Structure formats: C-alpha cells, structure tokens
Amino acid sequence: MTGPVTPSGSEPDLPVRFDAPAIEIIDLHKSFGDHEVLKGISLTVRPGEVVCVIGPSGSGKSTLLRSVNLLETPTGGQILIEGIAILDPEVDVDRVRTRIGMVFQQFNLFPHMTVLGNLCLAQQRVLGRKRAEAESVARENLAKVGLADREDAYPAHLSGGQQQRVAIARSLSMNPDMMLFDEPTSALDPELVGDVLAVMRTLADEGMTMMVVTHEMGFAREVGNRLIFMDDGMIVEEGDPREVLTNPREPRTQAFLSKVL
Amino acid sequence: MTMRRTTRRTLVRGVLYAAFVAAVIVVVLAADWQRFAQYFLQWDIAREQFPEIITIALKNTLVFTVVSFVGGLLVGTLMALMKLSSIRPYRWFATAYIELFRGLPALLTIFAFAYMLPIAFGVKLPFAPVGAGLLGLIVVAGAYMAEVIRAGIQAVPKGQTEASRSLGMSPLKTTFFVILPQGLRIIIPPLTNEFVLLLKDTSLLFIAGSTIFTKELTTFARDATTTNSNGTVLVMAAMLYLLVTIPLTRVVAYLERRMARAR
Numbered sequence: 001m002t003g004p005v006t007p008s009g010s011e012p013d014l015p016v017r018f019d020a021p022a023i024e025i026i027d028l029h030k031s032f033g034d035h036e037v038l039k040g041i042s043l044t045v046r047p048g049e050v051v052c053v054i055g056p057s058g059s060g061k062s063t064l065l066r067s068v069n070l071l072e073t074p075t076g077g078q079i080l081i082e083g084i085a086i087l088d089p090e091v092d093v094d095r096v097r098t099r100i101g102m103v104f105q106q107f108n109l110f111p112h113m114t115v116l117g118n119l120c121l122a123q124q125r126v127l128g129r130k131r132a133e134a135e136s137v138a139r140e141n142l143a144k145v146g147l148a149d150r151e152d153a154y155p156a157h158l159s160g161g162q163q164q165r166v167a168i169a170r171s172l173s174m175n176p177d178m179m180l181f182d183e184p185t186s187a188l189d190p191e192l193v194g195d196v197l198a199v200m201r202t203l204a205d206e207g208m209t210m211m212v213v214t215h216e217m218g219f220a221r222e223v224g225n226r227l228i229f230m231d232d233g234m235i236v237e238e239g240d241p242r243e244v245l246t247n248p249r250e251p252r253t254q255a256f257l258s259k260v261l
Numbered sequence: 262m263t264m265r266r267t268t269r270r271t272l273v274r275g276v277l278y279a280a281f282v283a284a285v286i287v288v289v290l291a292a293d294w295q296r297f298a299q300y301f302l303q304w305d306i307a308r309e310q311f312p313e314i315i316t317i318a319l320k321n322t323l324v325f326t327v328v329s330f331v332g333g334l335l336v337g338t339l340m341a342l343m344k345l346s347s348i349r350p351y352r353w354f355a356t357a358y359i360e361l362f363r364g365l366p367a368l369l370t371i372f373a374f375a376y377m378l379p380i381a382f383g384v385k386l387p388f389a390p391v392g393a394g395l396l397g398l399i400v401v402a403g404a405y406m407a408e409v410i411r412a413g414i415q416a417v418p419k420g421q422t423e424a425s426r427s428l429g430m431s432p433l434k435t436t437f438f439v440i441l442p443q444g445l446r447i448i449i450p451p452l453t454n455e456f457v458l459l460l461k462d463t464s465l466l467f468i469a470g471s472t473i474f475t476k477e478l479t480t481f482a483r484d485a486t487t488t489n490s491n492g493t494v495l496v497m498a499a500m501l502y503l504l505v506t507i508p509l510t511r512v513v514a515y516l517e518r519r520m521a522r523a524r
Contacts, residue, residue: 069427098429108424112442121438122428167424174428 020083022047022178022209023068029076030063037063039233050210052220055230056256061213065182069100098126101171101179105186107163109155115166116151119173141169145199161192165199178209221245229253306493318481319501325463325477330456333402340407362404368465371397375469394469402459409451413444453513457506
C-alpha cells in the first residue's frame with residue numbers, strides 16, 4: 001500500500017497537505033448587520049483531534065461551527081481546511097464540503113426519501129458513485145450506527161435518536177475527513193441521548209477529526225481532547241477538558257460551569 | 262311574554278325550515294317545466310350527440326386541460342425559481358410576469374396569443390388556431406401556479422437546504438433533488454384545485470377559433486345549440502363537466518385532510 005484508499009469519485013482534485021491541520025481558523029469575524037457574533041476567533045484542530053465547544057446560547061459557538069463549512073459566510077479572517085484557504089473565491093466550496101461531514105441539531109434528514117435514499121443521494125449525485133456501490137457504503141455505515149435493519153424506513157417513522165444516527169451515517173457515507181456536530185443531542189429526549197453519544201464516541205476512537213458544539217459535559221470530559229469555552233463571540237478559555245471543567249481559570253467560565261454542572 | 266329559551270329556538274328553526282320549503286315550492290310551481298323540457302331536455306337531440314360529445318368534445322377538454330396544466334407547471338416552476346433567485350433582473354421579470362398575467366382576464370391573454378403575437382412576430386404557431394390559444398392558457402396557468410409553487414418551496418425548512426449543501430450538493434442539485442420534491446408534495450391540494458380551474462377555463466379557447474376536431478365541451482355545446490335551436494347539449498356539457506370536477510374536488514378535500522393529519 002502506498003497511500004490511503006480513495007473510494008471512486010472522491011479523487012482529490014484539490015491539493016491535499018496531509019501535514020496540514022484539519023481545520024485552521026485565523027482571526028475569524030462574523031457580523032449580522034451591526035451585531036458582531038464572532039470577534040476574532042483563532043483555533044487549530046489537528047487530524048484525529050476531538051475538540052468540544054461549549055458556552056452560553058448566543059456566544060457564537062454554532063456560528064463558528066457553521067463557518068467552517070461556509071453555511072455562514074465570515075466577514076473577516078481566514079479558514080483553512082487541510083491547508084486550503086476556503087474563503088478564496090477560486091475554491092470550489094462544494095468540493096470542500098464533501099470532506100466535511102455536518103450533523104445538525106434538528107437532524108435534517110430528507111423526509112421524502114427512505115433511510116437508504118438519504119444515504120445514497122449525495123454519494124451518487126456528488127461523488128458519482130454507482131447505485132450498488134453507494135448502497136454498500138450506506139449499509140456499512142448504517143451497521144456502524146446500529147440501524148442496519150431500518151434502511152427502508154422513512155425518517156418520520158424513526159425516533160429522534162435513530163434519525164440523528166441516520167444523519168451521522170449519511171455524513172459518514174461521503175467518507176469525510178472530519179465531522180462537525182452542531183448540538184447533536186439537544187433536540188433529543190434524554191433517554192435517546194446515550195445512543196447518539198455512543199456512536200460519536202466510536203467515531204472518535206476510530207480517529208475521526210471532530211469539532212463538537214455541545215452541552216454534554218460528560219461527553220466533552222471523556223471523549224474530547226480539548227475543550228473550548230466561548231462567550232460573547234470570543235474564546236475565553238481552552239485546554240484539557242478535565243482541567244477546564246474541574247479548575248476553570250476564567251471567572252466567566254466559572255460562572256457558566258456553576259450554572260450547568 | 263316569557264318563553265323558555267329552548268322553546269323559542271325550536272320555533273325559530275321551524276319558521277326557517279318552512280320558509281325554505283315554501284321558497285322551493287314557489288320556484289318549482291312557477292317554472293313552466295314542459296317548456297323547459299322542450300328546449301333543454303330533448304332525448305332525440307341528446308342521443309344524436311353520441312359519440313362525438315365524448316370522443317371529440319370531452320376528450321379535447323381533457324387533453325387541453327392536461328396540456329395547459331403540465332405546461333403551466335413547468336412555466337410556474339421556472340417563474341417561482343426566478344422569483345426566489347438572488348439575481349435581481351430574474352426577480353423583476355418573474356414579478357412582472359405574474360402580475361401581468363394574473364391581472365388580465367384569461368380571455369384577453371388567449372386572444373393576444375392567438376392573434377396579436379402571430380401578427381407582431383409574423384410567425385404561425387403550431388396547431389393553429391387552438392395551439393396558439395393553448396399557449397395563452399399555459400401562460401395564464403403558469404402565472405397562477407408560480408405563486409403556489411413559490412409558497413411550497415418556501416414551506417420547505419431551511420435545514421433541508423443546509424443539510425443538502427453541506428453534503429456537497431450544488432444549489433441546482435439541492436433544488437431538484439431535495440427542495441422541489443418536498444415543495445411540490447406540499448402543494449398537491451392547491452395544484453389539484455388549479456387543475457379544476459383550468460378544466461373550466463378551456464372553455465375560453467373558443468376565442469382562438471376552432472375546427473370540428475378541436476372543439477371542446479363548451480364550444481361543442483354552443484355550436485350544437487345554434488344548429489338545433491335547442492339547449493339540450495348545454496345541459497349535457499354541464500353534466501359532463503360536473504362528472505369530472507366533482508370527483509376531483511372530493512380528491513382535493515381528501516388530500517387536504519390527509520395532509521392535515523400528517524402534520
């Protein structure tokens with residue numbers, strides 16, 4: 001073996017620097033009108049790292065995450081994905097996005113398609129995989145999230161936890177290099193949270209690069225390599241999750257943690 | 262005078278019923294049924310219309326409806342997408358189109374396409390004259406459907422677009438594989454309603470002129486009425502319209518109930 005196995009259709013036509021950080025964010029700014037949501041964020045995520053982002057609502061953590069795959073257009077700063085400056089207008093955003101999996105709070109499965117259809121659509125339409133190949137990749141990932149027997153179900157017939165696991169499998173089917181999670185368990189009934197977190201933990205153990213906006217302090221502590229606390233559009237504190245959660249240095253972190261723990 | 266409330270209610274209801282029955286009786290007695298039957302219910306004339314009233318008139322009405330519905334759906338989808346486009350001139354054009362053709366009587370638009378366009382551009386539209394009229398009907402249908410389709414597209418949650426785009430799907434692929442299939446499903450009831458309206462509007466195609474083979478129900482019935490000096494065929498046409506529209510409106514009601522449950 002000389003290099004990584006590349007599934008058909010995902011031949012990198014963008015130069016890949018394997019030594020580059022997975023995500024490099026430099027002095028990122030984002031304003032909605034007069035309201036500045038991100039006030040200069042700098043952050044590096046190395047390959048295989050699991051970075052958890054916590055903070056009060058309105059702190060800008062979701063906006064930060066959504067900027068990484070350009071669901072939000074930053075008003076200033078730089079974002080490099082595997083060394084490529086994605087804010088460069090020459091860059092094909094759709095190509096970059098195939099390398100970045102995204103999981104939403106509201107799952108956002110396509111309700112008019114079966115589970116299998118959800119997993120195959122972008123594989124076929126974006127990566128150009130044949131139906132049979134797409135289905136076999138899809139089944140592999142459904143098995144991974146524990147839903148191998150639900151491939152013919154429609155999203156409306158699945159529980160929230162199952163829907164979110166399907167959403168994770170849908171992202172994984174694109175063979176992304178990294179995954180973004182935007183409060184993946186916040187819309188779930190408490191008893192369904194565990195299954196989703198277990199899937200995420202497996203992914204982390206397999207070495208997936210992950211950036212996770214979450215309120216699950218237990219997950220951040222046990223699975224995260226690094227914890228970032230954001231408030232008012234800035235990174236207030238970051239470090240080893242156990243360290244930050246047990247001995248927060250900044251008063252704002254202390255105040256926040258005393259409310260949620 | 263004191264009267265118990267329930268007694269008074271019963272009395273009022275009784276009076277209302279009696280008034281209604283009396284009105285019906287008066288109308289029925291006042292009409293000259295014999296004369297009516299002579300002019301509108303002639304069995305011999307009715308029999309003479311078969312099979313043409315079915316094989317030509319009803320068939321044409323249905324074909325024209327389907328053609329203008331499908332055409333209108335395509336034009337309407339295009340206009341809806343243009344109206345939602347980020348490109349400003351597209352939005353302007355779509356808005357102008359919708360306002361113009363919803364604001365004009367359909368009859369005028371059909372007339373314009375049948376006579377004004379061919380003169381202005383020196384072209385003969387295919388299947389003239391009915392083809393030109395149909396084009397006008399498609400243009401009108403497109404204007405009405407555009408707004409319905411736009412509402413359907415906007416009813417699809419934003420998260421669907423975000424999920425699709427974050428999988429690397431282009432805006433065009435997102436529109437065709439994710440947004441439109443969902444948006445069109447939402448608007449099946451209003452679109453069915455549009456179909457019923459179009460079915461009736463095919464009667465306006467007479468303004469474009471017709472041959473024996475392109476007559477739809479209303480034109481067929483009007484011509485037959487003139488020929489026979491008798492209105493029987495008008496009654497037959499009316500019954501044939503209802504034969505199609507009543508089941509369809511039932512279908513719409515059913516679909517709406519089902520949609521309401523699914524929410």
